[in-house]
Amino acid sequence: MPAMHGFSYKNGSLSCEDVQLSALAExxxxxxxxxxxxxxxxxxxxxxxxxxxxxHEVAYAVKANSNLSVLRLLATHGAxxxxxxGGELFRVIKAGGDPAHCTFAGVGKTREEIxxxxxxxxxxxxxxxxxxxRYLxxxxxxxxxxxxxxVRVNPNVDAKTHKYISTGKSENKFGVDFEAISGLYARAAAELPNIKLRGLQMHIGSQLTSIAPFIEAVEKVIPLVLELKAKYGIEFWSIGGGIGIIYKDSLESGSVDWWAAQPEEERPLTIExxxxxxxPRLKDLGLKILLEPGRYIVGNAGVLITKCLYEKKGSAKTFKIVDAGMNDLIRPALYEGHHEIVPLNEPAxxxxxxxxxxxxxxxxxxFFCQDRELPDFNPGDHIALMxxxxxxxxxxxxxxSRPLPAEILVEGGTATVIRKRQTLEDVIAGEL
Known part of the structure; x- marks a missing residue:
């Protein structure tokens, strides 16, 4: 079944769990x-x-959403x-997370961070x-x-995702070529006395909506994992994250009816x-399996509410100008990310x-969308970017010089401010 989310129309008003979004906007x-x-x-x-x-252990990818309250929520449930x-590690610790359950990725770690x-x-x-x-x-x-x-192995598997979020091919900046891993572990074991070879890591990309690339990568790397376990006693294998979510029709896609209406061959990948x-491919390896989901955990758990300021009708287009910008949500501008756009008041x-x-x-x-057919809304109305x-x-x-927006966490009927809206004084704090 599809993953559910907490957003739906209730009595004509878009709500997050039991809280009306229009009330929060006001x-x-x-x-x-x-x-x-x-x-x-x-x-x-x-x-x-x-x-x-x-x-196994589910290791949440902090980069997806690093608010302290989100991290604390996940830490309390065992993530x-x-x-x-280093900043993300600092956040995890401040939120009550355990450093002993943190893995530190990235191609450019500084001495201070190490x-x-x-x-x-x-x-x-x-x-x-x-x-x-060697520097470590x-x-x-x-x-x-x-x-x-x-070491992060690059299995050279095409995740068939956007080029900006593909990470598992030999042309990407991430990881070490598959063919070079065995030699690197041998040299490390022989020459690097202050390194403990604890595991192997891979991650082939983000927003994958098919199971095929995951299977291909796992099956390709299993013989390597078993070799490293036998020779160096590695204890874990991180298979990365990348599980995709539904962006289009996201408001409807959490329902059983929507899911049943989709042709079977077009149904997005479910976590089940x-x-x-x-x-079945991992259970007999005798290793701890780490997973690194980010988007799957929080992607459909959040919306950005914005207010329509003006309508501008030109000879070629009609523009709805809103008070959120690419500085607030850059995905559409950065890599053509799609977000469903819905009014807070259910269209009649x-x-x-x-x-x-x-x-x-x-x-x-x-922009948040171009030439898209949407329910009409007018200046003064609020919409949600799902x-x-x-x-x-x-x-x-x-x-x-736009202040960062506030963030709200809703639990049932309770809404809590988990980040205050920046003031203009906050924006220039630290400048001389």
Whole structure:
């Protein structure tokens, strides 16, 4: 079955769990991010359950949404964490997460980040090159410490996703070529006394909606994993994240009726199918399996609410100008990311108009959709950009000196401010 989420129309008003979004927009202003705690927990638990039968840990990818309250929510339900910076490790610790359940990925770790992570006792560094592994050994030696490490293998599997979020091919900047891994582990074992070879890591890309690339990558890497286990006693294999979510028709796609109406061959990948295909391939390896989901956990758990400011009708197009911009949600401008756009008040008719929904930023790329048919809305009305829980606020900026929006976490009928809206004084704080 499809993953459910906490957003639906109730009595004609779009709600997050039991809270009307229009009430939040009126009280806290816009642009405004709103997250469903129930959705976050449900998605985490569904993935955890899907992997039953395998010794495993779900390590949430902090980069998807790093708000402290989101991290704390996941930590209290037993999540580990996949981090890509010292700042993300700092956040996890502040939120109550355990560094011993953190893996540190990324191609450009600095000395300061390595020292901090070693001092905090993280579970493993996911290393992206031989040069990095040797530098990690050097820094650990200077501190008289042993650095736990896993090398990221690049299996050269085409995830068939957008080129900006593909990571598993030999042309990508991530990882070490498949053919070079055995030699690298041999040299590390012989030459790097301050490295403990704890595991192997891979990640082939993001927003995968087919099971085939996952199966291809796992089956290709299993012989390598068994070789490394036999020779060096590795204890874990991180198979990465990348499980896709539904962006189009996201408001309807959580329903059983919507799912049943889709042709079987076009139904998106479910987490149950993911587990059904991978668990039999992983359960007899005798290794702990780490998963690194981000988008799957939080993507459909969040929306961005924005207010229509003006309607501009030209000879070629009709523009709906809203108060959110690409600085608040950059996915459409950065890699043509799609977000369903719905009014907070349920439309009375099925009539639609073709429009561009654009923001106030001085860039032609500042749009949320182009030439899309939407239910009509007018200046003063509020709309929601759906599926904005991942890579939304986490990638937001102060471009055009715009304050960052507030964030709200909803649990049942309770809405809590988990980040205050920036003031203009906040925007220039620290400048001289």
């Amino acid at each position: 009280e806290y202003g816009t642009p405004l991010y709103v997250y469903s705690a129930g959705t976050i927990v449900d998605h985490f638990q569904r993935l955890d359950k899907a992997m039953e039968g395998v010794d 580990g964490f996949d981090i890509v910076s 020292v901090y992570a070693l001092e905090q006792g993280i579970y493993s560094f996911n290393v992206e090159s031989e040069e990095e592994l 050994n050097q820094v650990a030696g200077e501190l008289n410490l042993i650095a736990p490490a896993a 199918r993911y587990g059904k295909e991978l668990v 008719s099925a009539e639609r108009v073709k429009v561009d929904v654009v923001g106030p930023i001085c860039e032609s790329g500042d 599926s904005a829980g991942a890579y939304g606020f986490a990638m937001a900026s102060n471009y055009n």
